[in-house]
Amino acid sequence: MKLPRIGRVKVHDPMDTLTDRLADGRARLLGATVSRTACRWFVSFTVEVELAVPAGPTRRQRTGGTVGVDLGVKHLAVFSTGETVENPKHLAGSLRRLRTASRAYARSKPGSAGRRKHAARIARIHGRIAHQRRDGLHKLTTRLAQSHEVVVVEDLHVAGMVRNRRLARAVSDTGMAEVRRQLAYKTAWYGSTLIIADRWYPSSKTCSGCGWRNPSLPLSDRMFTCPSCGLVADRDLNAAVNLRNLVAASTSETRNARGADRKTRASGQVAAKREPGTATADQTGSASPQGEAA
Ligand SMILES: [Zn+2]
Incomplete structure (x- = not known):
């Protein structure tokens, strides 16, 4: 089977915060899904972040x-x-x-x-x-x-x-x-x-x-x-x-x-x-690819 050539990797948000967190254990990788649409490959990760x-x-x-x-x-x-x-x-x-x-x-x-x-x-x-x-x-x-x-x-x-x-x-x-x-x-x-x-x-x-x-x-x-x-x-x-x-x-x-x-x-x-769930500033969300910006 011929493997697809990997061209450009593109993400929506800056990844530093997430990769830092994964490295020192403040985030946990739960899984990855690979999909293909019109000859392009996509990987999406599910990540648990405090x-x-x-x-x-x-x-x-x-x-x-x-x-x-x-x-x-x-x-x-x-x-x-x-x-x-x-x-x-x-x-x-x-x-x-x-x-x-x-x-x-x-x-x-x-x-x-x-x-x-x-x-x-x-x-x-x-x-x-x-x-x-x-x-x-x-x-x-x-x-x-x-x-x-x-x-x-x-x-x-x-x-x-x-x-x-x-x-x-x-x-x-x-x-x-x-x-x-x-x-x-x-x-x-x-x-x-x-x-x-x-x-x-x-x-x-x-x-x-x-x-x-x-x-x-x-x-x-x-x-x-x-x-x-x-x-x-x-x-x-x-x-x-x-x-x-x-x-x-x-x-x-x-x-x-x-x-x-x-x-x-x-x-x-x-x-x-x-909108339910969006109203408060002191709410703690469960998953963010970036975490807080602080
Ligand atoms: Zn008027």
Whole structure:
């Protein structure tokens, strides 16, 4: 049997902390799974790590308070701070190659060797795209969980439906589900809090300046214009600011007498729900590839 040549080894997060811990026994390797997708090999390790309470330094490094995050397809995300996070650098190139490869496949003769070759190529590009996306999501969620006290994202569906229908809604939906999943465990690791806005909260249609609601916001409108207070803002940024405001309002009310699950609704405000298991800073998680950043 011909063994696969090992090319590049790529990991999502810096590995030093983990390898140090494995070396001196503060982490235990439980198992490894080898898989293969479209001619590439993957190894994933299950590791048991004692996760310390996120300590002072992580807190101090955290410059951001509450951040609203609008997840998109065209851009990976827009923050309420005004920052736009682009899709991974090489993604556009892969999508272009995919189109070329698909055309070549369509032109090839059914059953021919050429068609099989093109099919394999398409599968390879698809695998690559999936990994580039995932890599981008991991970088995004790690950064958010490490640098902000509270991260607010939208629930599934709504954003996907309101936005770009043409660009596979499935893509944005699965992307958002993945972002939520990653944020849920990473905020627990790093001692920040994840809040998911109510799924019917119209973050795109509400004016972040005065709260006026646009009854119909055409999909093509990239800008939000408010006839009530005159605000003109990028549509995604407006949505992100709304997400941040949503929680800023409800947490400032509850900060003083905070029972873990108690939340007071700001008047007329849609409730934001706290993800179970992500709410506390003094929680001890069970497994982290990095451990605490201290
Ligand atoms: Zn307004």
